[in-house]
Amino acid sequence: MRRLLVVTASAALIPAALSAQGGFRGGTQIKDGEQCPPGMTEVRPRNCLAPEGTVPSIVDYRPKSTLKVPANMRMKAKFPVVDYHGHPGGPQIGSVEALQKFAGTLDSINVRLMVVAGNVSGDRLTQGIALVKQSPAMKDRVVFLTGINFTGVGSPGWADRAVAQLEADAKAGAVGIGEVGKGFGLSSRKADGSRLKLNDPELKPVWAAAARLKLAVFIHTADPQEFFRAVDYTNERWLEQSLFPERRYPQDRYPSFEQLMNERDSLFRENPRTTFVAAHLGWHANDLGRLGKMFDEMPNVLGEMGAVLYDVGRQPRAAHDFFIKYQDRILFGKDSFQPEEYPYYWRVLETRDDYFDYYRDYHAFWKLYGIDLPDAVLKKVYYQNALRIMPAVPQTGWPK
Numbered sequence: 001m002r003r004l005l006v007v008t009a010s011a012a013l014i015p016a017a018l019s020a021q022g023g024f025r026g027g028t029q030i031k032d033g034e035q036c037p038p039g040m041t042e043v044r045p046r047n048c049l050a051p052e053g054t055v056p057s058i059v060d061y062r063p064k065s066t067l068k069v070p071a072n073m074r075m076k077a078k079f080p081v082v083d084y085h086g087h088p089g090g091p092q093i094g095s096v097e098a099l100q101k102f103a104g105t106l107d108s109i110n111v112r113l114m115v116v117a118g119n120v121s122g123d124r125l126t127q128g129i130a131l132v133k134q135s136p137a138m139k140d141r142v143v144f145l146t147g148i149n150f151t152g153v154g155s156p157g158w159a160d161r162a163v164a165q166l167e168a169d170a171k172a173g174a175v176g177i178g179e180v181g182k183g184f185g186l187s188s189r190k191a192d193g194s195r196l197k198l199n200d201p202e203l204k205p206v207w208a209a210a211a212r213l214k215l216a217v218f219i220h221t222a223d224p225q226e227f228f229r230a231v232d233y234t235n236e237r238w239l240e241q242s243l244f245p246e247r248r249y250p251q252d253r254y255p256s257f258e259q260l261m262n263e264r265d266s267l268f269r270e271n272p273r274t275t276f277v278a279a280h281l282g283w284h285a286n287d288l289g290r291l292g293k294m295f296d297e298m299p300n301v302l303g304e305m306g307a308v309l310y311d312v313g314r315q316p317r318a319a320h321d322f323f324i325k326y327q328d329r330i331l332f333g334k335d336s337f338q339p340e341e342y343p344y345y346w347r348v349l350e351t352r353d354d355y356f357d358y359y360r361d362y363h364a365f366w367k368l369y370g371i372d373l374p375d376a377v378l379k380k381v382y383y384q385n386a387l388r389i390m391p392a393v394p395q396t397g398w399p400k
């Protein structure tokens with residue numbers, strides 16, 4: 001490393017480091033537009049050099065930042081929050097005792113209302129609702145979405161049964177539908193064995209019923225686009241797909257990312273009276289122009305921001321402007337319940353901090369920045385937008 005550092009500091013003063021041909025000793029020269037060979041890096045235009053000694057893998061390389069800047073941690077959100085993308089389980093909502101403890105945990109991060117997006121209907125839904133009602137601490141703080149069972153689409157009477165179930169679940173207290181999982185589109189099959197497309201016309205009566213019952217449909221379609229392409233060293237999610245190979249969608253077995261997006265967009269467009277919430281900002285947080293176009297063209301669509309904080313926080317200026325422009329269209333959601341991870345969201349949304357760590361390096365090997373939203377926008381993202389699309393949830397008791 002020493003030679004490299006000295007050369008970097010003042011190459012002009014140490015011509016001996018260069019060979020007679022003008023390249024670095026031990027280095028390799030490349031032509032315009034070429035990449036350095038594996039194991040080398042481009043230290044000057046068209047000059048590649050390999051580091052001395054053992055090169056760490058990306059798993060072991062953990063540089064400590066020397067940057068000294070203000071750090072404004074936010075353990076609690078500035079305003080009470082609706083977590084629209086909740087998957088609490090037995091340890092949180094499985095008993096009255098668990099619920100009591102859960103209340104304290106949510107208070108510590110200022111999440112006031114948890115939306116259980118478990119895609120559960122019928123008896124399991126009513127049991128969950130009944131249990132929550134028994135909890136003095138949480139009876140007004142946990143609400144449930146119902147689910148749609150896509151088994152047997154295309155068989156006689158499927159839509160009638162699905163609509164009847166939605167009506168019963170709404171009556172039992174469900175405040176929306178979802179999370180419709182990514183299996184819808186990727187793997188769900190119709191009664192005849194063909195892949196159930198997102199925009200299948202047989203589903204239309206269900207979306208119409210959702211509109212009539214004022215149940216927004218929370219839907220997760222596909223996965224990050226990197227999961228649909230080759231896992232090579234240019235793939236931003238190489239590490240994640242290497243840790244969890246089951247997250248890959250080999251293109252000989254699955255529809256492409258774009259095909260799923262096209263089907264989803266046609267579902268949204270062809271059912272304009274139904275409110276849809278695209279989970280994970282529709283996997284377009286890395287392309288806010290595309291997401292904005294979608295919001296512009298489809299007034300019935302909102303986006304939920306769970307698990308894509310790494311994309312919001314790496315473009316603080318663009319994301320700030322986007323959240324301002326589409327402040328009525330974005331919902332807070334977290335997805336997997338890890339209380340210690342929420343403060344990263346508060347910090348990105350509320351502060352103008354620079355260059356801080358994200359909580360999972362396999363999602364993002366880069367740093368995050370605060371996007372510094374004004375209070376009026378924070379309130380919309382944290383609770384006002386969610387309350388608007390869940391009219392069955394009591395609307396009082398929230399800050400104006």
Ligand SMILES: [Zn+2]
Binds near residue numbers: 085117179220335
């Ligand atoms: Zn989810």
